Amino acid sequence: MTEGFRDRSDAGEQLAAHLRGRHGWPDTVVLGLPRGGVPVAAAVAHAIGVPLDVCVVRKLGSPGNEELAVGAVAPGGVRWLNHDLIRRLGVTAAALADTEARERQELRRRERVYRAGRPPLTLTGRTALLVDDGLATGATMRAAVLAARALGAARTVVAVPVAAPDVCGDLRALADEVVCVLTSPALRAVGQFYASFPQTTDAEVMDALREVAHA
Secondary structure, eight states: OOSSBSSHHHHHHHHHHHHTTTSOOTTEEEEEOTTTHHHHHHHHHHHHTOOEEEOOOEEEEETTEEEEEEEEEETTTEEEEOHHHHHHHTOOHHHHHHHHHHHHHHHHHHHHHHHTTOOOOOOTTSEEEEEOSOBSSOHHHHHHHHHHHHTTOSEEEEEEEEEOHHHHHHHHTTSSEEEEEEEOTTOSOGGGGBSOOOOOOHHHHHHHHHHHHHO
16 A cells, blocks of 8 residues: 555545645535445534534445445435446346345445434535545445435535545546545556455444434
């Protein structure tokens, strides 16, 4: 790793430094994309002094290659699909429906576990600051932007520590603003840019949400 971040907390602090001073953040909610985006989002929310919530989004993996996202789903029936990739891979409607049903079930489980009975924060008329630990394909972030808009957000800002430059460009056509600390055409996996990049657990997500809520 020639440049990048020590861990997700360091990435969040560096991202917050990029955000600070751009403009004020009245009526803003930071929404972390679980799991890995939540520790980054927690550091951002703490640094700029705004509330934290989660935007639970699940990617739709290609049959036979679950890591390759052909789309993503979010609460409220939101779905984003990469139709060109679906056609190129020959993914059938039945296979896609099976994948979506499975991922929506996991989405509901995570929302129930992470919120622990707490209602989601209201987004109506507010700025939704959507944070992940990095963007390789951007599929889940696209669904997150659509979900925030569907929930009434007046403005959507995508903020990530690292992303592929073409993904940042695509998202600028969808979100109101995109902030990336680092962009790299060599990005193949987000973990390339972290010295420590363990898988985030459900317990860590819930701890981060509780800590910011009580700060």
